[in-house]
Amino acid sequence: MTTYITNIGLLATPRGDSARRGRQQGEITLLRDAWVAVEGGKIAAVGQGQPAPEDGDTLLDAGGRLMTPGLVDAHTHLIFGGWRQNELGQKLRGVPYLDILAQGGGILSTVRATRAASEEQLAHKAEAVLAEMLRMGVTTCEAKSGYGLEPEQEYKQLRVIRRLNETQPVELAATFMGAHALPEEYRGRREDYIRLLCREMIPYAAREGLAEFCDVFCEEGVFTARESRTILEAGLAHGLRPKVHADEIAAIGGSQLAGEIGAISAEHLIVCPPEGIRSLAAGGAVACCLPATSFYLGAAYAPAREMIGAGVPVAVATDFNPGSCPGSSLQLAMNIACLKYRMTPEEVLTAVTLNAAAAIGRAGTIGSVEPGKQADLLLWNAPDLDYVCYRFGSNLVGTVMKKGQIVHEE
Secondary structure, three states: OOEEEEEEEEEEEOOOOOOOOHHHHHOOEEEEEEEEEEEOOEEEEEEEOOOOOOOOOEEEEOOOOEEEEOEEEOOEOOOOOOOOHHHHHHHHOOOOHHHHHHOOOOHHHHHHHHHHOOHHHHHHHHHHHHHHHHHOOEEEEEEEOOOOOOHHHHHHHHHHHHHHHHHOOOEEEEEEEEEOOOOHHHOOOHHHHHHHHHHHHHHHHHHOOOOOEEEEEEOOOOEOHHHHHHHHHHHHHOOOEEEEEEOOOOOOOHHHHHHHHOOOEEEEOOOOOHHHHHHHHHHOOEEEEOHHHHHHHOOOOOOHHHHHHOOOOEEEOOOEOOOOOOOOOHHHHHHHHHHHOOOOHHHHHHHOOHHHHHHOOOOOOOOOOOOOOEOOEEEEOOOOHHHHHHOOOOOOEEEEEEOOEEEEEO
């Protein structure tokens, strides 16, 4: 049996099964008076005008609304205990993040809260956030560990991700990020912790199928570029594709490393230098930019226009986390990407669909409205893509479909 979604006022979608770069990032398909046929959870056909359904087929009227692919949030720190509203005052007084971290706050504060939380508590909290994201159009989401910084605590976070993948509609991609910070108990013993990561934690996470990717915070005061290479190469040896938190605060070689090591993505990139952009372009990494983090921290914005000009595919994600971006709205990130990165609505759509899917190895199955792709679809309470990027502060998503099933409707 086929389900036909008809009377789509405007269908807006990128095309292809790989990341779009350069001018291609803004070249999307726009079909007016469109329809989409769904069979077995996948897109069977796309057309314009009136389809020709058979007896027994189902018709859904889109009401003349805008349709896009489901949104993909390619960078989140979804699983954590506690919050960090107590740090707001320090941020307002201009205390740098690395100073907060050095005082035992920041990531280390969340580590203590996460270690104290049960799997059930972590799952309940994250499930509520995923429900928020779903209502705002996110159908696939990357989720990192990194608030355990100890073997069993890291595995606990990854088990929660696996559990949530089975119990709620948003599809999750798991990233092991034990190299998020140096735990307090390893102060003065950096090499010991790196050995623990490489010899025990990474092999276990890979062997148990708990993660697809390995990420590292390559940053001043956290892990050096050399240390990050060691950790990511250990991940590669066990089948975990590398990601790099790079150039968020200081350019210490993270973006160059991402290109050299063949990372699937480099994240943040607020202070990415020209040589880093060249390395990303040569290595084929997706630049996963996080404009809501820059907004929240009052920081500079990643050079997204320069990246697009250099042929680096750009994705946009929330960076949802309890410290530097306690917000789950990918729609807000889209607005900020237009206003501060100066990306066009067409480029932004690609950034939160196909390029974001490529950043988590799923561009062949999601990220565009094309035959053969998974039927992850959104109907917006909007006439066109410009309206979505023009409005901010309101949830404009009306209907969310995951694998052809309606999972949320206003």
